[in-house]
Structure formats: C-alpha cells, structure tokens
Amino acid sequence: MGRLGWTTFLALVPMSAHATTIDGHDPNFIARISLSVVKIHAQSSNGRTALGSGVFVAPGEVVTNCHVTRFAESIQVRKGGIWLTVEAQQANVARDLCLLTVARAPIPAPELRSVKDVAPGQVVYSVGFPGGAGSMFANGRVHSLHNFDGSKVIETTTGFNLGASGGALFDDSGRLLGLTTFRARGSRDNHFYAIPSDWIADLRKQPPLEVAPLAPEVRPFWGEARTRQPYFLQAVPLESEKDWNGLLVVAEQWSKDDRDDPDAWYFLGRACMRLNRTDEAVVAFQQAVQLNPGFARAWLELGLLYAQLGRRDDVELVRVSLAPLDADLEQELIGALGGI
Numbered sequence: 001m002g003r004l005g006w007t008t009f010l011a012l013v014p015m016s017a018h019a020t021t022i023d024g025h026d027p028n029f030i031a032r033i034s035l036s037v038v039k040i041h042a043q044s045s046n047g048r049t050a051l052g053s054g055v056f057v058a059p060g061e062v063v064t065n066c067h068v069t070r071f072a073e074s075i076q077v078r079k080g081g082i083w084l085t086v087e088a089q090q091a092n093v094a095r096d097l098c099l100l101t102v103a104r105a106p107i108p109a110p111e112l113r114s115v116k117d118v119a120p121g122q123v124v125y126s127v128g129f130p131g132g133a134g135s136m137f138a139n140g141r142v143h144s145l146h147n148f149d150g151s152k153v154i155e156t157t158t159g160f161n162l163g164a165s166g167g168a169l170f171d172d173s174g175r176l177l178g179l180t181t182f183r184a185r186g187s188r189d190n191h192f193y194a195i196p197s198d199w200i201a202d203l204r205k206q207p208p209l210e211v212a213p214l215a216p217e218v219r220p221f222w223g224e225a226r227t228r229q230p231y232f233l234q235a236v237p238l239e240s241e242k243d244w245n246g247l248l249v250v251a252e253q254w255s256k257d258d259r260d261d262p263d264a265w266y267f268l269g270r271a272c273m274r275l276n277r278t279d280e281a282v283v284a285f286q287q288a289v290q291l292n293p294g295f296a297r298a299w300l301e302l303g304l305l306y307a308q309l310g311r312r313d314d315v316e317l318v319r320v321s322l323a324p325l326d327a328d329l330e331q332e333l334i335g336a337l338g339g340i
Contacts, residue, residue: 030125030137033174036110037127037135037167038079040064042072044213053128053167054100055176056109063200064166065181066091066098067223070214077102088208095149096181096220097195099203110168113175115152115196120144120262121294126158126180126194128167136164140192144263144292146232148221151198154178155232155263159192169194182222184236191236193222231257235267244274255284262292269301281305289321296325300333307336 040052040062052068054077062077069075070093075086077100084102091098122142130136140158160167160180167180178194226234231254238247251268258264269284285302289295303318315337322330 025137025139029174030127033110033125033168033170034127034135034137035108036176037129038062038077038107039129040068040166041076041078042069043074043076044071045073051129052165053180055166055168055179056105056107057099057112057176057197057200058109059104060102061109062086062100062102063179063203064098064100065096065179065195065220066093066214067096067220068166069098069100070216073212075100075211079105079107082107086211089211090203090206090208091214092199092203092206093214093218094221095195095199096222097179097199097203098214099200101208110170110174110176112197112200113171113173113177114198115145115154115177116198118142118145118152118154118171118177120292123172124154124156124158124177125170125172126156126160126164126167127170128160128164128180130161130164136161141294143191143295144232144261146230146261146263147258148230149199150202151196153230153232154194154196156192156194182220184233232261232263235263239267239270242274244271247271248275260291262288262295262298265291266295266298266301269298273301273305278305278309282309293321294325296322296329299325300329303333304336307333312337 036056038054040054042050050068052064054062054064057063077084082105084105086100086102088101089098120142124140124142126138127135138158140156142154142156144155145152164180168176169178169180171177176197178196181195182193184191222233231250234250235247247267248271251264251271254264255268265284265288269281272281272284282305285298288298299318299322303315306314319330319333
C-alpha cells in the first residue's frame with residue numbers, strides 16, 4: 001500500500017478522534033458486526049507485506065480493496081487463530097474491489113444492503129483492523145451519496161485508519177453497505193468514502209484468476225489523475241487549494257450533469273461566495289439543503305451569507321435547522337449574529 005502516492009486522495013489516513021469510542025453502543029451489536037471482518041496479509045515478490053481488512057460475504061468468499069492486494073503473489077486471510085490461504089481472486093481494479101476465494105470456515109457473513117435506498121443522515125458503523133492491530137469500531141453518519149458507475153459511492157463521517165482499507169461499513173441493522181476505502185486529504189472536513197456493496201454481484205460474474213499481481217496500468221477511480229476523477233473527488237482539493245475559479249468550473253458542470261447531488265450545489269455555493277457572487281451562492285446553498293436537509297455545513301454557509309447580508313430573521317431560521325444537526329456549527333453561526 002505504500003506505492004499509492006498517486007493523488008491527494010489516500011486510503012490510509014488517521015482516524016478522527018471521535019470515532020474511537022464505543023461508549024453508548026451495545027457491545028453485543030459491536031461483537032456481532034465484527035465477526036465477519038478479517039485481516040488481510042498480502043505478500044509481494046519483494047518480501048513486503050501489505051496489511052488491510054476484508055469482509056466475509058459468503059462461505060469461502062472475502063471482499064477487500066484491490067489496492068490492498070494488487071501487488072501480491074500470495075494472500076492470507078486471518079480471523080483470530082484461523083489462517084486461510086487465498087486460492088483465487090476476481091478483481092475490478094478500477095472500482096477498487098477484489099473478491100477472494102478461500103476455504104470455507106466458521107465465519108458468518110452479513111446480509112448485503114443496496115445503497116440505493118440509503119439516505120444522508122443515516123447512522124453507520126465501520127469495523128476494520130487499523131495498523132494491523134485489533135479491530136476498531138467507529139460510528140458516524142452518511143454524509144452524501146455520489147452517483148458513480150451504476151451505483152453510489154458513500155461519503156461518511158465514520159472515520160477509519162491505516163489498515164482499515166477493505167473494512168466494513170454497516171447500517172444500524174448490521175447489514176453491509178460497503179467497504180471503507182479512502183478519504184480526501186487537505187479538506188477542513190473529514191471526507192471518508194466507502195465503495196458500495198452493490199458492486200459485489202457484478203464481480204461474482206467474472207471468471208476467477210490465480211493469485212498474482214494485478215494489472216499495474218489500471219488505477220482505482222479515486223487514484224486517477226484529477227481531471228479523470230468523478231466530480232466529487234475533483235472538488236475537494238480545489239477547495240483546499242483555494243482555487244475558486246477552478247472549483248467554479250467543476251461545480252457548474254457538476255450541478256448541470258447531476259442536479260440532484262447536494263454536494264454539487266454546496267461546492268458551487270462555496271466557489272460563488274469566495275468570488276463575491278453572493279446571490280448565486282445563496283441560491284446554491286438553498287438548493288443543497290433542500291436536497292439534503294441534514295447537510296450541516298451547507299446550512300452554516302447559508303446562515304453566514306444571510307448574516308453578511310444583514311438578514312437576521314433568515315439567520316435565525318437557519319439556526320433552528322442547524323441546531324439538531326451540529327451544536328458546534330450552531331455556535332459558530334450564533335457568533336456571526338453579533339456582527340449584524
């Protein structure tokens with residue numbers, strides 16, 4: 001995994017501090033959803049071992065991220081004292097999804113859930129093996145769902161860390177929504193992404209291959225050159241770099257191509273706001289929160305714009321909507337009220 005220095009998007013980054021606690025969560029639920037999650041040990045020809053996570057999805061079938069195993073000449077799956085050698089693999093490197101064939105073992109597989117009926121704001125849980133240590137549980141919410149390649153990539157506030165690539169993202173019933181795969185670096189928010197479980201069915205249709213390094217010329221979609229990435233991945237580094245004109249170009253095209261994606265409108269609002277196109281920014285943020293009422297950051301930006309325009313009553317309406325979503329952002333907005 002140390003070879004993945006392609007872009008500012010990295011699969012291996014620190015977990016947010018809030019995600020390390022399991023306080024307030026049913027330990028039986030945590031134990032149940034953790035049962036299907038395994039460690040991946042992928043050995044390459046140079047003697048290096050890449051560590052990652054995987055999930056049993058059927059007897060003898062484990063899914064993981066291809067970037068964990070793509071250079072491997074042999075792969076082992078570990079669960080406690082059980083070690084299983086991978087006998088074959090099916091791979092879609094562009095989607096970053098690999099299906100590994102192992103011997104049957106007494107390890108349960110969760111029910112798969114399509115992301116097509118998932119909504120922003122839904123509570124989700126991740127389980128993986130960061131740093132090659134014991135399993136780590138984290139909780140958060142679905143932030144956005146981005147249309148891509150026949151399904152939706154899940155953006156979540158649920159953090160994950162080194163070694164958790166290929167780990168599981170579960171819903172509150174313990175159904176597998178996807179695999180924790182990468183995050184965006186350089187943004188002021190935490191942008192964590194999971195690929196959808198919907199893609200597993202397509203991968204099962206491919207003929208199995210022997211365990212060997214995968215095609216080096218193919219990169220995961222998130223590791224492509226920036227201009228070839230999906231819009232939602234192009235926008236984050238442009239915002240981080242304060243390239244507002246570049247962000248405007250991307251967001252305008254994005255909002256035309258996918259008018260139902262709230263993030264398209266959020267980033268359009270960010271660009272317009274920074275370029276002093278205030279009226280357009282207001283409209284864009286309004287559209288973002290209409291599409292995703294749980295979009296706390298968009299509510300804040302809209303409220304700050306209203307404060308800038310002296311629209312105190314509108315700021316208060318935004319505050320009421322923001323209060324149950326994020327108390328810290330609500331306080332930030334309240335602070336802006338002192339200036340009007």
